[in-house]
Amino acid sequence: MNVTDISVMTLWTAATLYAIAMVAYSVRLARVADARLTAKNAALVSVGAPTAEPATSDATLSVSKPGARAQGIGRAAMLVGLMLHLVGVVTRGIDAGHPPWSSMYEFTITGSMVGVAVFLLVQRRRDITYIAPAVAGFAAFAVVSALRVWYRDAVGLQPALDSYWLVIHVPIAIIASGIFGVSGAASVLQVMRIDRDSELKKRRRFFGWLNLPHRAVKSKAARWLEAVPAPQVLESLTFRLNAVGFVLWTFTVMSGAMWAEHAWGRYWGWDPKEVWSFVIWILYAAYLHARTTQGWAGRRAAWLAIWGLIAIVLNFTVVNLYVQGLHAYAGVK
Amino acid sequence: MSAEDRLHPDGATPDGATLDGATPDGATPDGATPEQPALERPKRFSADNYAYASAPRLGVRGWLRWMWRQVTSMRLALVLLLLLGLAAIPGSLIPQWPQNAAKTQSFLDNNPGIGPWLDRAGLLDVFGSAWFTSIYVLLFLSLIGCIVPRAIVHGKAAVVPVSSVPSSLARYEDRLEAASPLSTVDAVEALRTWGRGHLLWGWLTGYRVRVDERTARDGTPQVAVALEQGSLREWGNLVFHTALVGVLCALAVGSAYTYRGQAVIVEGQTFTNAAVDYDSFEAGRLFDPAWLKPFTLTLDRFDPVFDVTGRPVSFTAHVTFADPGKPADDATIRVNHPLEIHGGKIYLQGNGYAPLLTVRDADGNVAFSGATPFLPQDGNYTSTGVVKVPDVTSGPQIGLVATLYPTAAQAPDGTVSSVNPQSVNPVILLSAYTGDLGLDAGIPQNVYQLDETKLKPVLGDDGAHLVIDIVQGQTVTLPDGLGTVTWDALPRFVALDLRADPSLPWVLGTALAMLFGVSVSLFSPRRRLWLVLTPGDGNDVEGGDLTLVEAAALAPPHDEAATRALASALAVSTGQAVPSPRVRQEEL
Numbered sequence: 001m002n003v004t005d006i007s008v009m010t011l012w013t014a015a016t017l018y019a020i021a022m023v024a025y026s027v028r029l030a031r032v033a034d035a036r037l038t039a040k041n042a043a044l045v046s047v048g049a050p051t052a053e054p055a056t057s058d059a060t061l062s063v064s065k066p067g068a069r070a071q072g073i074g075r076a077a078m079l080v081g082l083m084l085h086l087v088g089v090v091t092r093g094i095d096a097g098h099p100p101w102s103s104m105y106e107f108t109i110t111g112s113m114v115g116v117a118v119f120l121l122v123q124r125r126r127d128i129t130y131i132a133p134a135v136a137g138f139a140a141f142a143v144v145s146a147l148r149v150w151y152r153d154a155v156g157l158q159p160a161l162d163s164y165w166l167v168i169h170v171p172i173a174i175i176a177s178g179i180f181g182v183s184g185a186a187s188v189l190q191v192m193r194i195d196r197d198s199e200l201k202k203r204r205r206f207f208g209w210l211n212l213p214h215r216a217v218k219s220k221a222a223r224w225l226e227a228v229p230a231p232q233v234l235e236s237l238t239f240r241l242n243a244v245g246f247v248l249w250t251f252t253v254m255s256g257a258m259w260a261e262h263a264w265g266r267y268w269g270w271d272p273k274e275v276w277s278f279v280i281w282i283l284y285a286a287y288l289h290a291r292t293t294q295g296w297a298g299r300r301a302a303w304l305a306i307w308g309l310i311a312i313v314l315n316f317t318v319v320n321l322y323v324q325g326l327h328a329y330a331g332v333k
Numbered sequence: 334m335s336a337e338d339r340l341h342p343d344g345a346t347p348d349g350a351t352l353d354g355a356t357p358d359g360a361t362p363d364g365a366t367p368e369q370p371a372l373e374r375p376k377r378f379s380a381d382n383y384a385y386a387s388a389p390r391l392g393v394r395g396w397l398r399w400m401w402r403q404v405t406s407m408r409l410a411l412v413l414l415l416l417l418g419l420a421a422i423p424g425s426l427i428p429q430w431p432q433n434a435a436k437t438q439s440f441l442d443n444n445p446g447i448g449p450w451l452d453r454a455g456l457l458d459v460f461g462s463a464w465f466t467s468i469y470v471l472l473f474l475s476l477i478g479c480i481v482p483r484a485i486v487h488g489k490a491a492v493v494p495v496s497s498v499p500s501s502l503a504r505y506e507d508r509l510e511a512a513s514p515l516s517t518v519d520a521v522e523a524l525r526t527w528g529r530g531h532l533l534w535g536w537l538t539g540y541r542v543r544v545d546e547r548t549a550r551d552g553t554p555q556v557a558v559a560l561e562q563g564s565l566r567e568w569g570n571l572v573f574h575t576a577l578v579g580v581l582c583a584l585a586v587g588s589a590y591t592y593r594g595q596a597v598i599v600e601g602q603t604f605t606n607a608a609v610d611y612d613s614f615e616a617g618r619l620f621d622p623a624w625l626k627p628f629t630l631t632l633d634r635f636d637p638v639f640d641v642t643g644r645p646v647s648f649t650a651h652v653t654f655a656d657p658g659k660p661a662d663d664a665t666i667r668v669n670h671p672l673e674i675h676g677g678k679i680y681l682q683g684n685g686y687a688p689l690l691t692v693r694d695a696d697g698n699v700a701f702s703g704a705t706p707f708l709p710q711d712g713n714y715t716s717t718g719v720v721k722v723p724d725v726t727s728g729p730q731i732g733l734v735a736t737l738y739p740t741a742a743q744a745p746d747g748t749v750s751s752v753n754p755q756s757v758n759p760v761i762l763l764s765a766y767t768g769d770l771g772l773d774a775g776i777p778q779n780v781y782q783l784d785e786t787k788l789k790p791v792l793g794d795d796g797a798h799l800v801i802d803i804v805q806g807q808t809v810t811l812p813d814g815l816g817t818v819t820w821d822a823l824p825r826f827v828a829l830d831l832r833a834d835p836s837l838p839w840v841l842g843t844a845l846a847m848l849f850g851v852s853v854s855l856f857s858p859r860r861r862l863w864l865v866l867t868p869g870d871g872n873d874v875e876g877g878d879l880t881l882v883e884a885a886a887l888a889p890p891h892d893e894a895a896t897r898a899l900a901s902a903l904a905v906s907t908g909q910a911v912p913s914p915r916v917r918q919e920e921l
Contacts, residue, residue, distance in 0.1 A: 156640060159647050163669040236891035243855040250851060254844050263669050265680040265830040267840065270432060270460050275425035282418035286411055293407045323425060
């Protein structure tokens with residue numbers, strides 16, 4: 001068994017563990033949501049009939065840690081998955097003889113690893129288990145699609161990438177994307193939570209029922225949203241993450257400009273990748289401003305952050321694969 | 334909402350006389366009592382947009398102020414920001430003139446219907462178009478209109494005293510309480526020391542403190558301590574936005590003083606740094622070509638390395654660089670490692686083969702001899718080039734269109750292709766044209782293309798366009814007594830970019846200031862901590878003369894460290910150690 005096999009096998013195992021973690025965390029989310037709904041209903045009942053009070057407190061006690069076992073499984077799978085993921089990425093680097101982020105395959109395995117690591121790091125400081133299904137599911141999807149679609153054998157660096165900037169510019173971009181990924185998931189939850197808590201829009205008087213997304217989040221199938229914290233909590237989480245991400249993205253664009261000055265003789269030339277990095281920067285700058293603008297704070301600001309994440313994903317996929325530019329390092333052709 | 338509502342939001346009945354006085358042209362309906370507001374009939378059609386004739390006019394100054402408010406409002410800035418992002422997107426999807434002129438031209442040729450319209454709308458040069466420019470100019474106007482008043486307010490804020498503690502902290506949910514063995518004087522002193530922060534940068538990062546001795550509503554004496562932090566955040570904010578304007582200024586100055594030239598140099602040839610010696614040369618409006626230092630650059634050798642599969646590993650150009658009157662220096666230029674000279678840089682941007690061909694005309698005279706750069710078309714350096722031979726002693730002018738295969742291999746169906754970028758088995762396939770090359774008209778021509786309008790192809794015996802294959806060192810004879818072509822050698826060429834931009838340090842400096850400013854502005858907190866100390870003899874704390882400390886904080890919800898800061902302040906005021914900050918927050 002050589003290094004290539006070790007890398008590929010550990011990555012497959014990591015993806016499997018992430019899939020297991022996603023299922024476990026989803027189960028946990030459902031348990032928490034059910035417990036909260038039960039507690040809520042019990043509270044309503046107890047308001048109606050004060051004699052039922054002992055039963056309520058009993059119920060609260062018994063569901064104090066709902067889904068704890070599922071959470072344990074999820075956490076273990078996620079941690080072991082990250083370890084194996086790290087082994088897979090490092091062995092890929094050893095195999096290729098350069099930092100493992102010079103092709104689409106390598107970006108994807110490294111980027112998804114950073115996403116999981118960001119989640120686990122934030123999780124150490126505050127409980128964000130409610131994002132775990134999204135993060136684990138995304139990581140499993142990313143690793144599997146990297147292995148199935150974008151896999152290429154390790155080759156040496158092409159001359160244009162042979163620079164110390166590869167070790168500065170790309171990792172920071174990947175870390176920023178990982179942070180934006182986690183916070184984007186939280187922004188999606190925030191919008192869904194806001195919509196679930198709000199009434200169906202009245203202003204579309206006759207066609208309000210056509211607002212299917214809103215109806216969907218209010219439906220019974222979306223009652224797992226009860227396990228997600230209040231929009232204000234999500235807002236302060238996403239702001240903190242996006243603030244870090246924005247600073248790192250600013251650095252990414254700047255270091256990219258410096259590298260471009262070294263490699264191509266100009267620091268800014270509106271190459272498609274540069275255009276999209278600029279658009280992403282603009283979207284997150286708009287998000288930061290929207291938070292403090294009346295009429296934009298809350299739901300609209302969250303949408304701007306979601307659009308920012310969509311732009312990052314487009315920049316990584318569509319711009320790499322379909323738009324011709326100088327950043328043609330995907331190595332998929 | 335009517336104009337009256339707006340003028341009198343509290344619903345107080347306006348005095349009819351005052352209203353009339355404010356609007357002399359307003360007509361009061363006859364039956365109006367003094368208590369009743371003068372109800373006017375809203376005008377349906379009007380030159381101005383006032384629904385009520387008697388509403389006070391904004392006037393010129395008022396309108397100007399209104400416009401200024403709109404231009405500098407955050408809402409407009411936000412919309413402009415989003416517009417700027419949206420406007421940039423077509424620039425990445427449609428070919429752009431400044432980025433790739435050849436591709437843009439072929440896009441125009443392939444889309445004769447919509448292409449010219451896109452071009453007219455500026456979509457083929459988005460970043461130089463009037464509408465893109467106007468968006469960012471407006472955005473920066475709005476930005477300046479925002480920075481200037483904020484800087485003034487911020488400057489004044491330094492001398493405005495810290496606002497006092499609210500009379501009661503009871504309504505703050507996260508209010509803390511403790512009993513302190515310290516006297517109020519000692520507790521205040523401890524808080525001052527803690528709030529001052531670090532010895533070196535405490536003046537910037539520490540709290541501003543205000544201490545009031547006051548009497549509570551029930552008559553007990555209290556000491557109220559207000560700690561305020563947040564000036565640093567605004568500093569960062571202002572630095573970031575000012576630096577953003579700085580970046581734009583540096584870009585503008587840079588584009589006026591920069592120059593960029595491309596030179597193609599074949600191995601053994603020498604390039605002199607003068608505008609005429611460049612293959613293409615662009616300079617900013619204020620650039621003076623006389624500033625070009627007349628150094629010379631000789632390409633001694635170009636050294637490409639490919640791995641066994643033909644993938645490029647490295648490209649190195651070995652050059653000799655000489656200033657007039659000074660000894661020459663050897664240097665190398667590689668991808669990612671430009672050569673720095675005279676405040677400018679020389680970049681290795683491209684490379685290829687430049688076959689050395691000699692064409693003799695019908696009389697046997699050398700009509701052309703030189704290395705012609707062939708443009709690589711693929712990773713295996715299948716290259717195409719054109720040789721124009723205008724100076725024939727007799728007969729028509731000759732044009733040659735050639736394709737070079739560095740490692741030629743023939744497929745079973747007869748097609749030739751190159752299978753390796755190195756010149757292992759180089760072959761050139763030539764086809765010839767005769768007639769008028771069109772060079773005598775004085776119109777500049779693309780050296781890599783043949784203008785075929787006045788040329789006719791040289792045909793073979795079978796009547797088809799003749800294709801001659803030639804290997805290195807060989808001489809072939811063109812039909813119809815046109816002459817001969819000799820392939821003498823296969824040197825390589827490099828395409829160099831020479832560029833100088835005096836604004837680079839400024840761009841870097843302002844960009845770093847931006848990064849610094851945005852970090853400070855996003856990560857330094859803005860919060861107020863309030864502590865109310867009630868001395869021991871004035872409160873009913875059990876056990877004697879303990880000082881009662883009440884504490885509350887005002888901070889945005891994302892500032893989770895505010896709770897910790899408040900706990901620290903409380904601990905300090907009770908004479909305890911500051912608690913450790915590492916506490917994991919449980920799910921809410």
